[in-house]
Amino acid sequence: MGGISLRGVEKWYGDVQVIKGIDLEIADGELVVFVGPSGCGKSTLLRMIGGLEDISRGALEIDGVDMTSEPPSKRGLAMVFQSYALYPHMSVAENMGFxxxxxxxxxxxxxxQVVEAAEILHLTEYLHRRPKDLSGGQRQRVAIGRSIVRDPTAFLFDEPLSNLDAALRVGMRLEIARLHQKLDATMIYVTHDQVEAMTLADRIVVLDYGQIAQVGTPKELYEQPQTRFVAEFIGSPKMNxxxxxxxxxxxxxxxGRGGKTTGHDGATHLGVRPEHITVVSSGGGQCDGRVSVVEYLGADCFLYVDAGRLGQITVRTSGDSPISAGAQISLKFDAAKLSFFGADGNAV
Structure with missing residues (x-):
């Protein structure tokens, strides 16, 4: 069992409050990702759960037992850090079993237990090697294996892929997803990379200045953002x-022009994803503009359109789009896919 409950959790450094009353329930076997910009408090919150930071106010329960004041050794959690922190003089097997x-x-x-963990992580043939003889991805798998052998209540990952190059990040992301499916263990994963968040999470917790902006599945956050902050943070390229x-x-x-909608009276801003905009004949859309930059990405093209006083609008088209920089185009929005926000930044 690995259910974790946070109730009114706060963190203060003197007069500065960095975690502002977090209430969150994490179910047994769930993979929850904390995501947000730098300085939003995601790593601090993870360290509070792990016991590396004291909880100033509020309560933490693990499997229904109050662990608010317990030391890390009593919480039954395993933590995987951005730094591998392997002992260079020990073999892979010795590091994992230390x-x-x-x-x-x-x-x-x-x-x-080391052999079982090595089989899960495809490290069997490396058990007698030293860390210096491994790639970055292999070293991170050893760090994860060191946690697996402890059979923890839950795993805490603090930006574990940040030191890897782009190709290794993709590979390790798949490894962690498979590991979660195989172990069926509770995992909390911290990242500033929203692609990692979207692809790994059962649920995402979006943090903004020490508060929860929204909690939901990747699909819910992408299609039904509750605030402008979430709308612009989740999605790449971001929502217009x-x-x-x-x-x-x-x-x-x-x-520009407009269109029909249901409800949303009082909204001051409209949100539309790049893939929900279609290029149409001149004057046939909600606004017009000139293509300033075209980014070719193979299957997709991103058009960056100068729409005058409306600002820059990003449009996703197919990779075989004939549109080039300098073209004058008209943009039509999919009325069924629009989001609306009020002056306070909340969804209307």
Whole structure:
């Protein structure tokens, strides 16, 4: 079992509050990702759960037991950091089994658990190597294996892929997803990379200045953002946000045209994803503009359109699009895929 409950959790450094009353329930076997910009408090919150930072106010429960004041050794959690922190003079097997050895576990049991963890992580052939003989991805797998052998209540990952290059990050992301499916263990994963968040998470917790902006599945956050902050943070490229007004079932762009909508009266801004914009004949869309940059990415092209006073609008088209920089185009929005936000930044 590995259910984790946070109730009114706060963190203060003197007069500065960095975690501002977090309430969160993480179910047994769930993979939850904390995501947000630098300085939002995601790593601090993870360290509070792990016991590396004190909880100033509020309560932490693990499997229904109050662990608010318990030291890390009593919480039954395993943490994987951005730094591998492997012992260079030890082999892979010795690194993975070191925590069990210091705990007095018999050597035969240590060997059994290390071999099982190595099979899960495809490290069997590397057990006798030293860390210096491994790639970055292999070293990170050893760090994860060191956690697996402890059979923890839950795994805490603090930006574990940040030191890897792009190709290794993709490979390790798949490894972690497979590991979660195989172990069916509770995992909390911290990252600033929203692609990692979207591809790994059962649920995402978006943090903004020490508060939860929204919690939901990747699909919920992408399609139904509750705030402008979430709308612009989740998605790459980010959602286009344009000033508008809404009255009587119609929306009107401040410096463009409009269309029909249901409800949303009082909205001051409209949000539309790049893939929900279609290039149409001149004057046939909600606004017009000139293509300033075209990014070719193979299957897709991103058009960066200068829409005058509306600002820059990003459009996703197919990779075989004939549109080139300098073209004058008209943009039509998919009315069924629009989001609307009020002056306070909340969804209308």
């Amino acid at each position: 925590s069990l050895k210091t705990a007095g576990v018999p050597a035969i049991e240590i060997e059994k 946000i344009l000033p508008c007004s809404v009255t009587g079932g119609q929306y009107h762009l401040r410096w």
